[in-house]
Amino acid sequence: MHIRDILNDSHIDSTVNARGWVYRARESGRLVFMVVRDSTGIIQVVVEKGVVSPDEFELAKRATIETSIEVEGKCSKEQKAITGYEIHATKIRVYQIAENFPITKDKSDEFLLDIRHLWLRSREMTAIMKMRETVLDSIRGFMKERDYYEVQPPMFVGGMVEGGSTLFEVPYFGEKAYLTQSSQFYLEAFMFSLENVYTISPSFRAEKSRTRRHVTEFTHYEAEAAWVNNQQMMDIEEDMIIYIAQSLLTTNKEELEVVKRDVNKVKTVEKPFYRYRYEKVIEIGRQKGLQLSDAADLGEKEERTITQDFDKPMFVYNFPTLLKPFYHRPDPEDPAHVLNHDVLAPEGYGEVIGGGERIWNKDELISRMKSENLNPEDYQWYVDLRSYGSVPHSGFGLGVDRLLTWLAGLDHINKVIPFPRTMRRLKP
Ligand code: 4AD
Ligand code: MG
Numbered sequence: 001m002h003i004r005d006i007l008n009d010s011h012i013d014s015t016v017n018a019r020g021w022v023y024r025a026r027e028s029g030r031l032v033f034m035v036v037r038d039s040t041g042i043i044q045v046v047v048e049k050g051v052v053s054p055d056e057f058e059l060a061k062r063a064t065i066e067t068s069i070e071v072e073g074k075c076s077k078e079q080k081a082i083t084g085y086e087i088h089a090t091k092i093r094v095y096q097i098a099e100n101f102p103i104t105k106d107k108s109d110e111f112l113l114d115i116r117h118l119w120l121r122s123r124e125m126t127a128i129m130k131m132r133e134t135v136l137d138s139i140r141g142f143m144k145e146r147d148y149y150e151v152q153p154p155m156f157v158g159g160m161v162e163g164g165s166t167l168f169e170v171p172y173f174g175e176k177a178y179l180t181q182s183s184q185f186y187l188e189a190f191m192f193s194l195e196n197v198y199t200i201s202p203s204f205r206a207e208k209s210r211t212r213r214h215v216t217e218f219t220h221y222e223a224e225a226a227w228v229n230n231q232q233m234m235d236i237e238e239d240m241i242i243y244i245a246q247s248l249l250t251t252n253k254e255e256l257e258v259v260k261r262d263v264n265k266v267k268t269v270e271k272p273f274y275r276y277r278y279e280k281v282i283e284i285g286r287q288k289g290l291q292l293s294d295a296a297d298l299g300e301k302e303e304r305t306i307t308q309d310f311d312k313p314m315f316v317y318n319f320p321t322l323l324k325p326f327y328h329r330p331d332p333e334d335p336a337h338v339l340n341h342d343v344l345a346p347e348g349y350g351e352v353i354g355g356g357e358r359i360w361n362k363d364e365l366i367s368r369m370k371s372e373n374l375n376p377e378d379y380q381w382y383v384d385l386r387s388y389g390s391v392p393h394s395g396f397g398l399g400v401d402r403l404l405t406w407l408a409g410l411d412h413i414n415k416v417i418p419f420p421r422t423m424r425r426l427k428p
Contacts, residue, residue, distance in 0.1 A: 004040035007085050011075040016087060018043060019070040021121070022098070025063045032060045035082055036069065039126070044081035045071050047089045059094045066098035066121070109412070116419055117428040127255035128408065128416055131248060135404050136200060138247035139221055142240050148196040148223060153186035155202060159378055161185060162325060166205040168216075179204035182397055184327075185382050187224035188358060191393055192385065198223035200400065208423055211300040212412045213350065213402055217421040224395035230339040230357045233394040234315050237343060237353060238273050241313060241403075245269040248407055261409040265311070265347065274314040278337070281306060281316045295320040298342075303350030310346035317341040317356075326368045329357040343398075349406040355396025362386035 006016050020038035027033075030049040035042050047060040063069065070093045078086035102115060103122070112119045119125055143150065160167050161182040168179040183199050190197040203220035225233070245266050248256070256263055276284070285292050285306050292302070298316075307314065318337040321330050328338035340356025359365045365386055366376045376383055404416045414420035419428060 002040040003036070003038045003043045006043060006075060006087070007041060007083055009077070011085075012077055014075060015072060015090070016075045017070065017072040018045070018087060020068070022063050022065055022067040022069060024065065025067075027061055032057070032063070034060070034063060034069075036071070041083065043083055044078065044086045045073070045089055045092075046086055047071075047092055052089055052092055056089075056092045059097075060089075060092055062097055063094065064098045065101045068095035068098070069093060070095070113414065113420070113425065115428070120418060123258055125418075127252075127258035128404075128410075129418065131252050131255050131259075131408055132400075132404055132416060134248050134251045135244055135400060135407070136219075138244045139198075139200060139240075139400075141247070142243045143198050143223070146196065146236070148198045148225075149190075149194040151187070151190045151194070151197050151199050153180070153183035153190075153199055153201060155180050155204075161327075162205070166207055168204050168206050181205055182220065183222050184224065184395060184397065187222055187395060188382070188393065189385055191224045191226050192389070195226045196223070197225075203397075209300075210423070213300060213399075213405065215401065215413055215417060215420050215422055218402075218413075218417070219400040220397055221400050222395065222397040224393060226391050226393045228394045229392065230317065230341060230394055233355055233357075233396060234275065234317070234341055237315075237355070237396060237398075238271060238313075241273075241343070242269055242271065244403070245407060256408070259408050259410065261407075265409065266407060268311045270312060273312055273343075274310070276314060276316055278316055278319045281314075295323060297323055298351075300350060303344055304348040307344045307346050307350055308348045310344075312346055313352075314344045314346070315341050316344060326372045326374060327358050327365070329359045330364075330368075345403070345406040347406065347409075349402070351399075352402045352406065353396050353398045355394065357392065357394045360386060360390045360392050362390065 001017055003018050006018060018036055020036045023035040023037045023042055025034045032047040034045045036045050047057060049057050071087055071089045072091040073087040073089040076086050103118060156177045157180045161184055166181060170177050170179060180203055182203055183201055187197050200221045202217055204217050207214040207216055249263060249266055282292050282296060285302055288305050290302055290305055318331060319340055321336055321338050324338050324340060328340045331337050331339050342351050343353035344350050345352045359368060362383060365383060369376050401413050401416050405413050410416060
């Protein structure tokens with residue numbers, strides 16, 4: 001049985017069994033008290049001398065933290081027990097007495113990263129991994145409702161999407177390949193048959209910046225839709241973020257409590273989100289004391305200051321063309337700006353989404369590449385997509401890890417990634 005299923009009145013006085021790992025143990029004369037955990041919860045187990053066999057009692061006395069066990073016994077209600085119920089063991093089997101577990105209270109974040117393979121067992125990490133699952137699940141639920149198809153783009157690619165400085169090069173049978181920075185171009189190819197597509201895939205960036213929101217490998221949720229313009233894409237994202245936040249609030253009450261999230265801050269994520277042109281946001285930044293030039297690129301620090309006292313996300317739209325990669329569609333009425341947007345999460349978290357309209361005219365795309373000193377031949381297949389019935393379309397990329405960091409109210413992206421990868425960390 002799973003522990004969660006034992007924790008209710010229907011099992012009182014009947015025989016139950018549980019397997020898992022010892023969370024705490026103490027001995028008191030004829031009794032050994034243990035708290036046992038499995039993936040679903042924790043429960044107190046009492047092992048009494050004379051009730052179990054002498055061998056079993058001796059083993060129970062030796063049980064250390066993380067010892068793996070199986071117990072059978074009678075369930076009772078017990079106010080003093082950690083979760084209100086207790087198993088009085090009649091049988092106990094010890095699978096392995098654990099060696100001295102290296103994690104004790106008050107270890108540094110750095111130490112916990114070094115032993116992430118063990119720290120994954122903590123209540124905090126378990127709660128976060130469960131919330132991660134809810135986020136991924138609700139993305140898929142939302143996309144299904146909107147008739148989007150999930151597709152699988154390649155991770156080994158031949159070119160860049162988001163600029164050369166963060167490109168990982170890998171040897172590839174005597175040629176150069178790269179790890180994908182974004183699946184956007186492939187989604188655009190899928191769009192011509194499936195119209196509305198998305199993927200949840202890793203993206204890689206050779207990020208040298210050490211901030212609380214940058215890793216070298218992240219989970220990227222990207223979507224692309226035919227016939228959709230920049231403003232309509234923002235409408236979809238607004239609904240999507242609210243859908244995910246609501247799923248988390250209903251599915252993960254317990255987990256949000258474990259990470260001490262103030263859930264009122266998630267409940268305020270409602271329509272409408274703020275929508276400001278880029279220039280307005282620069283203005284807001286200046287009012288908050290930032291020194292910003294007219295076409296400033298907003299980084300971690302700037303976005304933190306700008307969004308600190310916001311209670312829900314903010315769209316920043318129509319950035320200066322010169323700040324953005326070649327594929328963004330310049331506004332035909334104002335070509336110095338592109339029809340794009342970022343979503344900045346509130347409470348200082350900053351950018352979680354980048355998206356917008358794509359240039360769908362072939363000549364316009366080629367001329368934008370040339371003005372960025374890119375060779376259109378390097379993007380031959382991407383340009384080719386504009387040769388056969390091109391249509392207006394938009395898309396976005398959302399950093400799943402950043403979204404969860406914000407929704408769970410955590411202080412660093414590496415808390416929501418099971419095995420985070422940074423410039424200085426490849427292990428465990
Ligand atoms: O803003 P970015 O670079 O946009 C793109 O890659 C587009 N091609 C996406 C698209 O339109 N299909 O990245 C999108 C999002 C960011 O807003 C951020 O949430 C996340 O990906 N992201 C990172 N997350 C963690 N660590 C990093 N180093 C990240 N780089 C981007
Ligand atoms: Mg961006």
